[in-house]
Amino acid sequence: MKNETNFVAGIVLALVCGGFAGCSDDVTYQLSENWINAEVVGFIDDSLVMVEDYRYWYEFRESWNGTYSEDSGCENTRLCVYNYRVQEDGPRSCDTSIGYAGYSGQLTDSVVWYGIFGSRSSLQLWKVGENGRKHYSLDVDNDGCGVGFDGARAHEWLDGKFIVIGKQSLSAGNDSCQYAVLDTTKRTLTYKRLDENLKWIQKCDDVRAWGEDVYCLQTFPNADQIGHLLVNGVDQGMLKINAAIGPFWGNMLELGNNLCELSDEGILKCLSVRWLGGTEKAKFVDENGNTIYLGE
Template identity: 50%
Template sequence: MMNRICGLFAGAMVAVLCDGMLAGCSDKEEFWWDDDRSNAKVVGFVDDSLVIVGDFRFWHETTERWNGEYLEGRGAGNPRLCLYNYRVQEDGPRWCDSLSEEKSSGWFGGRMTDSIVWGGVLGEYIKLWKIGDEPHEMKLSKSFEGCSQKVSVQRIHQWLDGKFIALGSYSMNSRTFDNALTSLDSGASYCQYAVLDTVARTITYKRLDEKLKWIGKCDDVRAWGNDVYCLEKNIEGMKLSLWMDNILSDSIYVENVAFWDLGTVRLSSLSFYGDLVYWGYLFSLKFDEKKFDFGLNVRPMSFPGFGNFVDDEKGFVSYD
């Protein structure tokens, strides 16, 4: 018992001395960044040759306390945005810019326009990073029209009247609460999409009205000018259709497209990337004819990870 009391007394005395005199009792702290960058992902495509890539670096922190306690911390930060040529092999990125912040902070939500990447938490704020410019954050005010449960936004595309349509992560015609337009038969409280107005700094969550109800069949949707374009896939028939204002403009069967593999297409999402379309393979649209165009026919091998690209002429580009 006496030894225990003496030990407690000695510990208390050390604490008093350290607090009072700060002699030889300071913590030892170290902080460093990894040399290499990690988790490179495709954020979007600028055109038929340039891809937008986001990555970050891990940081490490250790603290040796004066009392013998050892603490470790690790996180991701220093987010970087780069442009690479995915059609022709080059030595590295065409352009890069990075932020000094110690948290990655969700900068790479996706492509918003040809030159702007979005991130943040929509419904509260949005982060905008334009290629060649300083990134910035914009607070948003939210409202609801005919619903009360907001969409968890994963995609943003250009929309009517200079605004943007915000959609969830899944195909619009899937049966899930997690996305836009999926809540067609899940109750009126669930919003199906949102409209983002960057001028007014608002985001409005909505359900489809009679005019837009037709886009409930779409896997992805966006507007060019006053026209609404819709991508619809049929997995059973392995068919892809393009609709414009609810009029069928073009359709193709996977088996008729050179270089395409049924397994790759079957397991891939279908989405717009600006003027391009991704469905396991990257191709484009002929807007004057309102048809699919396979002049560009590239497979991003590890999408949405970044690294290797191969085209229908067996051209290979790698940045691994």
Template identity: 45%
Template sequence: MEKKMNKFGLRKLLAVWVVAFACVCMWGCSDTEFRWNDVRSGAKVVGFVNDSLVMVGDYRCWTEITDGVGANYKDIDGCGQERLCVYNYRVQEDGPRWCDSISNRNSTGIFGMEVHSSRPSGQMTDSIIWGGYVNKSIRLWKIGELPHEISLNKKMDGCSVEFTVQSVKQWFDGTFIAKSDRSLSAGDDNCQYAVLDTTAKIITYKRLEKDLVWIKQCNDVRMWGKDVYCVILDAENANSVVLKNERDTIPMPRIFAIGGFWGDMLKLSGQLCSFKNDMAECADVIWYGNELKFYRNDGTVVEY
């Protein structure tokens, strides 16, 4: 009886080996290697904290190679681990003052750090950047914290055609004004701006009320305290202006063709200025906006 059982067990084991061998012949064995690139990519300025600190976002790319027998070779790549760092832009230091990254393998692209990312994003306050399609939700990343997403309820107040939000700045009573590049001057039944209330988790699309019609001309707009500040750009003649509450023209230390609000900072062409008590004090550091280099007297003072 014992011998019969051994023969049966041996036959069963041989059958398993045959099936396993057949599978190997048909599909082949594979070995997968995953590795992150040593160097991070796509670094760009996403905001300014104050008159010496800048926020820089980047990401890390990866490669996955599956080397299989029988032409089962695969080579794929992607990017992830979006990171937010804070650097000094007045003095070259050894590295960032602070950094934190998302641990995900695939980049969300929400904060505009991904290759060819088309998702809207920008600076919201002095220490927060935003991203996403704000008609449904907004994702916020604050210095010292990890990103979080807020789902939003949408309301339409006096208009029916919404727009894609491309700018979110501080507004009345702790809310935020959301607009696109051209929405303020939109006509007919098109919404011109939106009020974002992150506490109530509501975004309300609106037409400009009578006392706000004047901001149609603004390229950038935000609140400071109880006052509305507006940047009107004249790129052709470099005769741009900053208005306070429609009628008060704020004196600027230099003429500028392009610019706008970056958190609590004001960018006048290539110059970075702190803006307090209706006075703009500009640093001797120049940033042209298309690279991670800051200049002083035609020489590079900081490079990332």
């Protein structure tokens, strides 16, 4: 009797589906034409910038049984290189092969990193002029500290390695890890606490190395937002101006909306160009007050 009931139910379902084009859903998919939410990822030099943006997709589904559903999201994330000093017709180059992974920041003057730094760490690198990305699985170790952190920034460091720091990790107390050292050759990530030689960088908002020298950006949370540049713990006194300091972007940094280039001799040269940010397109202003739009 049970098999007979299932057989009848199957016939009824087949007849119903026949009236709704075989029970298939009617799907409408749309991808926006415009690239939006442009964000500066890093600077290659004093004229080229790397910008990330993406496109939205929208899906409307009408099921065979008369129900409706809608969904949306973003995909086709790309990373493009633009000239931000002169208005040009679109980017110099773009990589659109990454899907929607998102970027985390600039590693060197021509490499962007993205991925996860933590107990299960993976690293992906994109290099200017190359399509696609390189994937790395990392062996993670804790050297003298107990509590790790999610990496927020990664910069060039001593001995050809890279330093990884969290949003507040440098000032972490007790046995919490304060920074990590990334070795891309050995594919290792080692969490550490600062030793006596590096304790001075606890007060840094961002830190990196040039050769054997350690550079530190420090801001003070007061009304003036006065910033300082320290090299090997010595205050250079070059950034004592009333402007907020942005992070290191390769050899570039932001003072207020002004872009400045920092050499390995500790010499700071501010450019006659300003970054205005933007939503759909990143915007810069050149020395003549002309707005440079980056985007299509």
